[in-house]
Amino acid sequence: xxxxxxxxxxxxxxxxxxxxxxxxxxxxxxxxxxxxxxxxxxxxxxxxxxxxxxxxxxxxxxxxxxxxxxxxxxxxxxxxxxxxxxxxxxxxxxxxxxxxxxxxxxxxxxxxxxxxxxxxxxxxxxxxxxxxxxxxxxxxxxxxxxxxxxxxxxxxxxxxxxxxxxxxxxxxxxxxxxxxxxxxxxxxxxxxxxxxxxxxxxxxxxxxxxxxxxxxxxxxxxxxxxxxxxxxxxxxxxxxxxxxxxxxxxxxxxxxxxxxxxxxxxxxxxxxxxxxxxxxxxxxxxxxxxxxxxxxxxxxxxxxxxxxxxxxxxxxxxxxxxxxxxxxxxxxxxxxxxxxxxxxxxxx
Amino acid sequence: xxxxxxxxxxxxxxxxxxxxxxxxxxxxxxxxxxxxxxxxxxxxxxxxxxxxxxxxxxxxxxxxxxxxxxxxxxxxxxxxxxxxxxxxxxxxxxxxxxxxxxxxxxxxxxxxxxxxxxxxxxxxxxxxxxxxxxxxxxxxxxxxxxxxxxxxxxxxxxxxxxxxxxxxxxxxxxxxxxxxxxxxxxxxxxxxxxxxxxxxxxxxxxxxxxxxxxxxxxxxxxxxxxxxxxxxxxxxxxxxxxxxxxxxxxxxxxxxxxxxxxxxxxxxxxxxxxxxxxxxxxxxxxxxxxxxxxxxxxxxxxxxxxxxxxxxxxxxxxxxxxxxx
Numbered sequence: 001x002x003x004x005x006x007x008x009x010x011x012x013x014x015x016x017x018x019x020x021x022x023x024x025x026x027x028x029x030x031x032x033x034x035x036x037x038x039x040x041x042x043x044x045x046x047x048x049x050x051x052x053x054x055x056x057x058x059x060x061x062x063x064x065x066x067x068x069x070x071x072x073x074x075x076x077x078x079x080x081x082x083x084x085x086x087x088x089x090x091x092x093x094x095x096x097x098x099x100x101x102x103x104x105x106x107x108x109x110x111x112x113x114x115x116x117x118x119x120x121x122x123x124x125x126x127x128x129x130x131x132x133x134x135x136x137x138x139x140x141x142x143x144x145x146x147x148x149x150x151x152x153x154x155x156x157x158x159x160x161x162x163x164x165x166x167x168x169x170x171x172x173x174x175x176x177x178x179x180x181x182x183x184x185x186x187x188x189x190x191x192x193x194x195x196x197x198x199x200x201x202x203x204x205x206x207x208x209x210x211x212x213x214x215x216x217x218x219x220x221x222x223x224x225x226x227x228x229x230x231x232x233x234x235x236x237x238x239x240x241x242x243x244x245x246x247x248x249x250x251x252x253x254x255x256x257x258x259x260x261x262x263x264x265x266x267x268x269x270x271x272x273x274x275x276x277x278x279x280x281x282x283x284x285x286x287x288x289x290x291x292x293x294x295x296x297x298x299x300x301x302x303x304x305x306x307x308x309x310x311x312x313x314x315x316x317x318x319x320x321x322x323x324x325x326x327x328x329x330x331x332x333x334x335x336x337x338x339x340x341x342x343x344x345x346x347x348x
Numbered sequence: 349x350x351x352x353x354x355x356x357x358x359x360x361x362x363x364x365x366x367x368x369x370x371x372x373x374x375x376x377x378x379x380x381x382x383x384x385x386x387x388x389x390x391x392x393x394x395x396x397x398x399x400x401x402x403x404x405x406x407x408x409x410x411x412x413x414x415x416x417x418x419x420x421x422x423x424x425x426x427x428x429x430x431x432x433x434x435x436x437x438x439x440x441x442x443x444x445x446x447x448x449x450x451x452x453x454x455x456x457x458x459x460x461x462x463x464x465x466x467x468x469x470x471x472x473x474x475x476x477x478x479x480x481x482x483x484x485x486x487x488x489x490x491x492x493x494x495x496x497x498x499x500x501x502x503x504x505x506x507x508x509x510x511x512x513x514x515x516x517x518x519x520x521x522x523x524x525x526x527x528x529x530x531x532x533x534x535x536x537x538x539x540x541x542x543x544x545x546x547x548x549x550x551x552x553x554x555x556x557x558x559x560x561x562x563x564x565x566x567x568x569x570x571x572x573x574x575x576x577x578x579x580x581x582x583x584x585x586x587x588x589x590x591x592x593x594x595x596x597x598x599x600x601x602x603x604x605x606x607x608x609x610x611x612x613x614x615x616x617x618x619x620x621x622x623x624x625x626x627x628x629x630x631x632x633x634x635x636x637x638x639x640x641x642x643x644x645x646x647x648x649x650x651x652x653x654x655x656x657x658x659x660x661x662x663x664x665x666x667x668x669x670x671x672x673x
Contacts, residue, residue: 047368050368079444079580079581080442080444080445080446080581081442081444081445081581083442083444083445083446083447084446085444085445085446085449111368111370111372113368113372113374116374117368158642160579160580161636161638161639161642162636162638162639163579164580164582164636164638165582165584165634165635165636166633166634166636167433167435167584167586167627167629167633167634168633169629169630169631169632169633170629171431171433171586171589171629172518172519172520172586173519173520173573173576173585173586174633175578175579175580175583175584176576176577176578176579177443177444177449177577177578177579178576179579180579200375201374201375201376202372202373202374202375203372203373203374203375204370204371204372205370205371206370207372228522228526231526231527232458232526235454235455235457235458235460236453236454236455236467239454241522241523241526241527242520242521242522242523242526242527245522246520246521246522250633251631251632252632252633252639255396255400255632255639255643256639259393259639259642259643259646262389262393262646262650263646266386266389266650269382269385270382270386270653270657272377273377273379273382273657274657274660277660277661277664278660278664291376
C-alpha cells in the first residue's frame, strides 16, 4: 500500500502492511508485513487467535501464581502476632518469579496451541472469543483471584495442620518455622507446576524440559542453598542449614504435600471438565465437533485457494475512523458486474 | 520496486520452531480419563486417611498442666510400651514473631564471632549495660526455657524413684554437629572471657552442663532445641527421652507418677500457659489426627464427586444425542 496509508497503519492497534508496487513505507511502519492480501486470513485466524489464547492463559496463570504466593502471608498473620513474618525463606522469595516459575510460563506463551492451524482455518468461528474478549476479562480475573485465595488457604492450613502438634518419627522437632517454610515452599512449587501442566494443551519437548526441568532445578537449588558448605561460609545469610535433609525424609511431609496439591488442583480440573458440559459457550461446541472429527478418519477438505482473476476485487482500504468500515463492507461501493456471456462454446 | 535479494533475509527461517510446527502431543482429557482420575485419587486419599488415623490412634499421649504446683501426682493407667518422650508445651508464646526470629547471631553460634562485632539484629540483647558483648546474643537465647522437670515413679507405698531420662540426642544431627559449634573444645570458660551471660539467665553459657563437654556451651541440647524457633504460638519441644533401664526396659509401667518442677519460666507474664507432655511415637509422627482426617474427607468427597460427574456426563451425552437426532 502507499505512503498515504502510513498514518492509518500507525494509528491502528495492529497495522498490517502489504508489500507491493507502491513502495516500502507502509510495510516498514506496520506491525506485520507480508506480500499478499490472502495471508491476512492466516494472520488473523491462526496466529492472531493463538496469540490471544496464549496471552490470556499467561495472564490468568501469572496472576494466579502470585496470588497464591502472597496470600499465604495473610493467613499466617493471624498466627504470628501480625508481625509480618514471612512464610518463605528469603532466597525462595528472590528466586520464585525469576528462576523457578519463569521458564514454564515462557514455554506456555511461546508454544501453546489449542487447535492446530488446519482446524483454525477450517472453523473461523473459533475467532469469536477474541472479538468478544471472552478469555480474560473482569469475570475471569475474579475467578483467578478466588482460585488463588482458595489455593493459598489450602497451602497454609494443610502444612499447619500437619506439623502443629507433631514431631518427627524419632521424636525430634518438626514444628519449627524453618520446616514450615520448607513445606509451604515445596508445596507451592509443586502446585503451580501441576497447574501449568494442566493448562498446557500442546506439549512439545521444550514444554517438558521447561516444566519438569524447573521443578528439578528447584530441588537442586534447594539442596545447594541449604548445604553445609554454603551455610557455614555465610552463616548469617544462609540460615537454613540441614532443613532439607532433616525434613524430606519424613513421610508426613510428603503426604501433606500430596494432599495440598490434590486439594488445589482437583477443583480447577473438575471445573475445566464440567464447564463445557453444563455451561457451554459456542466455542465449546466447535471444540466438540473438532474432537468428534479427530476420532473419525480424516475427511476434512481444506479450502484450496482459487484464483479467478475475474473475481478479484480492487484493494480495500480499511479506515480507522468509525462509520466508513460498515459502508465499505456492505458492498454498495463496488461496481456491479454485467452478466458475463458464457465463454465456453456450446456444441450445437 | 521489487524486493530483490535483500528481501529474503526478512523472511523467518523455515525451521519447525519458527514456523510453529514443532512435534508435539495435544493433551486432551476425555471424560473417561477425568472420571478415572477422580475415582483413583478418591480411593487413594481415603485409604491413606484410614491408615494415618489408625497410626495416630496407636499413640499414647498424656498432657499435664502443672500450673503453680510444684508437685503433681497422677495415675498413669495406660502402659505405653517402647520409647517415651517428654516434652514441655507452651501456649501463647510467639516464637514466630518477626523481630524475635531475627534476633540471633548465627556467626556467633558457629563459634566464629564470639564478640558479635557486626550483627545489629541481636539488639537490645547485644551488649550488656557495661558494654560487654553478650554470649549468646539475641532475644531467642535470652528467653530460653529454664524449668527443670523431674519425673518420679512410686515403686512402693513410700518409695519414689526418679525415672531415668536422657538429656542428649534431642536435636537434629545437623544442628548439633554442624550449625552450632563451640569456639573450642577445652577450657570453654577461657574462650568466653570478655562476654557476659544474657540478662535472664542464671548461669553463663559455659556452665549449662559442666559434667558433659559435649553438652556444654553452644552444644547444649536444651539450648539448641530452644533456638530452633517454633512456627506457631502453641508448640512443644523435646525435653528428655526415657532411658530404658532397670524397671523401665519396656517403657513406663502402670502406676503412680509425680512431677517435681522448678517453676522458673514466667508464662503468666505473657498471658500464656505451659504444660508437660509424655508421648510415644509412630512412623507418621505425633498423635495429630489432622492429616488422617483430611485425607479421609478428601477421599470420600472425591469419590462422591466422581459419581456425580459421571451422572452429569451421562445425562449431557444423552441430551446431545437426542438433539443430534
